[in-house]
Amino acid sequence: MTDTDIKKGLAGVVVDYTAVSKVNPETNSLLYRGYPVQELAANCSFEQVAYLLWYGELPTDAELAEFERVERGQRALGDNVKAVIDLIPTTAHPMDVIRTAVSAIGASDPDADLATVASSLNKAARLYAQLPAIVAYDQRRRRGEDLVPPRKDLGYSENFLWMTFEEVPDQVVVDAFTVSMILYAEHSFNASTFTARVITSTLSDLYSAVVGGIGALKGPLHGGANEAVMHAFDEIGTADRAEAWLDDALANKRKIMGFGHRVYKNGDSRVPTMKAALDTLAEHYNRPDMLELYETLEQAMGSRKNIKPNLDYPSGPAYNLMGFDTLTFTPLFVASRIVGWTAHIMEQAASNALIRPLSAYNGPDERHLPG
């Protein structure tokens, strides 16, 4: 075994097939079940995309109506889940709250260990329906606000925003939110999805795999970057300070959050769509200063390092403009990625092989206890 045999971070290693999505850095494209994500973002609801990712085809009108009926019927936060959340101090990171809430849902499911396709689809649908209530309630309780019950007359995005802010914002805001949910839903074997697949590969249950995925997503090298982008914007303040801030950060060997990607080396296929949504929001809220800072930092990062933004870069400021607290950004990613994770969990279960790579030992040579 030589150093070149070791693929640190599994970089460049193809570990399995997937039919869920195709990330193609050569053409800078992303397909969900064959459809370009940009087409889906421009034409579909989040409900349609969730159905597509789970079932492999877009729903007919009748299938969509039934799918929406089931989702709307399961939106309300269960009393037991609310009680668990209320036990967690508001000083905890919201990702820890989401992780615990999902664990509580799993622990109260008598069929948690049942892994038939129908049972897994039901569990996935329940988590997808419940996560907005969990995310919205956690943000509200941190602000000292009461829980807002869901409304069955609203679509997924409108209801999510309603439960968070107790009002449905203008359509441009709802549309930008839907675009973000669609773009975040799925991205092949990223770290959190792979984590979920590893857990599934041991024949563990779907909830355990999702909880593991949430843990992996929390880190700032993955989903936690959308939150970290906003912290950086807060640190920088105004566009005129961006270049000096960046030079200082790079001199101190800091990673610039929201830039770079393991697979895309020429830009993230989702960024132009999310940037267009951010542009709309900046106009709607009359915040040209946010765009100026965004573009100045992007250009400076391009000229210093030739590293391009990833999806977390436009999403962070977009969620800020929508009114979400910075700590809620990564939980929003969870609410969307639950769809991708569970699609992969089901795919892994249907064609399973225990995931267990090898390691090269570089510890002490064999030795023995004295005597």
Ligand SMILES: CC(=O)SCCNC(=O)CCNC(=O)[C@H](O)C(C)(C)COP(=O)(O)OP(=O)(O)OC[C@H]1O[C@@H](n2cnc3c(N)ncnc32)[C@H](O)[C@@H]1OP(=O)(O)O
């Ligand atoms: C939705 C998502 O999860 S997208 C990813 C979100 N994560 C972030 O935005 C965090 C910031 N970005 C990063 O840390 C990285 O780009 C990653 C983790 C996303 C990808 O990392 P890798 O594929 O392992 O690339 P790696 O870290 O080896 O980067 C290659 C070089 O570019 C540099 N680089 C890459 N990204 C950045 C960055 N954001 N800031 C500064 N330098 C960077 C690295 O330091 C490295 O330089 P070196 O060769 O001089 O050591």
Ligand SMILES: O=C([O-])CC(=O)C(=O)O
């Ligand atoms: O693919 C990755 O490594 C990270 C990413 O962009 C995602 O999960 O959306």
